[in-house]
Amino acid sequence: MKNVKRVTRVRAVTIIDIAKQAGVSVSTVSRVINDSKKVSDSLRQRVCEVIEKNNFRPNSIAQGLVTKTTHIVGIVLPDISNPVFYTLIKGIDAVLSQYEYTFILCESQGKSSKEAELLQLLRDRKIDGIIFAGVTVDEKLIATMNDIHIPIVLVCQDPERLDCGFDVVNIDNIKLAYDATQFLIQSGHERIAMLSGPLYDLGSGRKRFEGYCKALEDANIPFYENYVKFGPFLFEDGVRGMKQIFEENRKLPTAVLAASDLMAIGAIDFLISNGVEVPEQISVMGMTDIPMSAIYRPALTTMKFDAYEVGNTASHILMEILNGNGSSPAYHEIDFKLIRRNSVKIKV
Numbered sequence: 430m431k432n433v434k435r436v437t438r439v440r441a442v443t444i445i446d447i448a449k450q451a452g453v454s455v456s457t458v459s460r461v462i463n464d465s466k467k468v469s470d471s472l473r474q475r476v477c478e479v480i481e482k483n484n485f486r487p488n489s490i491a492q493g494l495v496t497k498t499t500h501i502v503g504i505v506l507p508d509i510s511n512p513v514f515y516t517l518i519k520g521i522d523a524v525l526s527q528y529e530y531t532f533i534l535c536e537s538q539g540k541s542s543k544e545a546e547l548l549q550l551l552r553d554r555k556i557d558g559i560i561f562a563g564v565t566v567d568e569k570l571i572a573t574m575n576d577i578h579i580p581i582v583l584v585c586q587d588p589e590r591l592d593c594g595f596d597v598v599n600i601d602n603i604k605l606a607y608d609a610t611q612f613l614i615q616s617g618h619e620r621i622a623m624l625s626g627p628l629y630d631l632g633s634g635r636k637r638f639e640g641y642c643k644a645l646e647d648a649n650i651p652f653y654e655n656y657v658k659f660g661p662f663l664f665e666d667g668v669r670g671m672k673q674i675f676e677e678n679r680k681l682p683t684a685v686l687a688a689s690d691l692m693a694i695g696a697i698d699f700l701i702s703n704g705v706e707v708p709e710q711i712s713v714m715g716m717t718d719i720p721m722s723a724i725y726r727p728a729l730t731t732m733k734f735d736a737y738e739v740g741n742t743a744s745h746i747l748m749e750i751l752n753g754n755g756s757s758p759a760y761h762e763i764d765f766k767l768i769r770r771n772s773v774k775i776k777v
Contacts, residue, residue, distance in 0.1 A: 447476065461473055461480075499555050502525060503556045504534050504560050512691075512721065517740040528748050533556060537564070541565050551577075556579065560740070562586055563583070566588035567588075567589050582595065582750075584599065588631075597758075600739075601762060602633060605765055606686070606688070607641070607643055609640075614644065616774070618712065619650050620680065622656035624692045625688050655677050656682055663692070668699045669695075682711065684711065684773065687716065690718065697727070697729075712773040726771075727771040729770055730769055730770045731770070732768070733766055735763060
């Protein structure tokens with residue numbers, strides 16, 4: 430019979446052990462750890478020495494039961510693979526780490542039902558606050574947010590009601606698309622197609638589509654239904670939408686505006702694969718300015734807004750609320766700007 434090595438498990442040091450070694454009560458150790466009540470300097474020093482000697486790290490869940498906080502924030506996103514949200518998270522974490530907070534990241538897949546489920550789940554996890562990038566922030570979802578009684582900051586999306594009772598950090602999506610379309614018009618283009626986000630997505634979908642339509646109307650340029658295709662902002666949606674425009678129109682557009690850079694790059698990929706030169710024959714323009722846009726060829730002309738700043742601003746607002754310094758909920762608008770690169774031909 431082979432010798433079996435017995436493994437001796439070392440029991441973790443508990444707050445009770447610390448109290449016994451320091452010769453104080455458990456409540457005194459708890460007050461030292463949480464800095465909740467006045468403790469004499471001599472007692473504090475004695476407890477701290479025992480804590481350091483045992484390399485004791487208090488259980489965060491147990492601490493939360495005392496302090497009623499967990500120092501955890503929930504982040505709800507529709508698609509964690511989207512480069513915009515990667516940058517957003519970096520901006521969030523830069524602030525949270527300063528306050529010694531961490532976060533739980535949740536993906537809703539853009540489904541309203543799952544967004545509501547995730548809100549309930551985060552409430553059950555006793556998190557302190559939520560940064561929420563929903564897709565359809567309607568009355569039903571707003572009611573769920575109010576029911577869980579947790580501070581929430583909305584990002585990258587507009588609710589159906591701006592007086593919903595929550596801070597919102599976003600851009601003016603109508604103006605974003607309006608200015609982008611106007612740039613194409615001023616560059617000499619009149620046959621302008623659009624690869625739009627889905628209309629059930631109020632901000633990045635419906636409002637960007639409205640901005641495109643308004644710019645055409647103000648310039649007295651006719652709207653062609655066959656020039657517009659809808660999809661959820663992904664590379665493959667750009668390929669599919671561009672393919673449909675290419676196959677359904679005898680007279681092709683001279684420019685295509687995409688509601689996201691990923692869709693724009695998908696459109697360029699389809700065009701080049703089918704022998705269409707970009708921008709010589711068809712110009713393509715995106716929105717968001719993800720890192721890939723600068724290194725793709727041709728480099729993508731786009732409308733840039735700083736997702737890092739969105740996340741940073743939202744985190745600062747949430748921390749102010751959690752620290753009792755929050756003000757009345759407001760709409761916080763982030764600026765954007767045109768980034769000229771090589772994917773748009775100037776015709777005039």
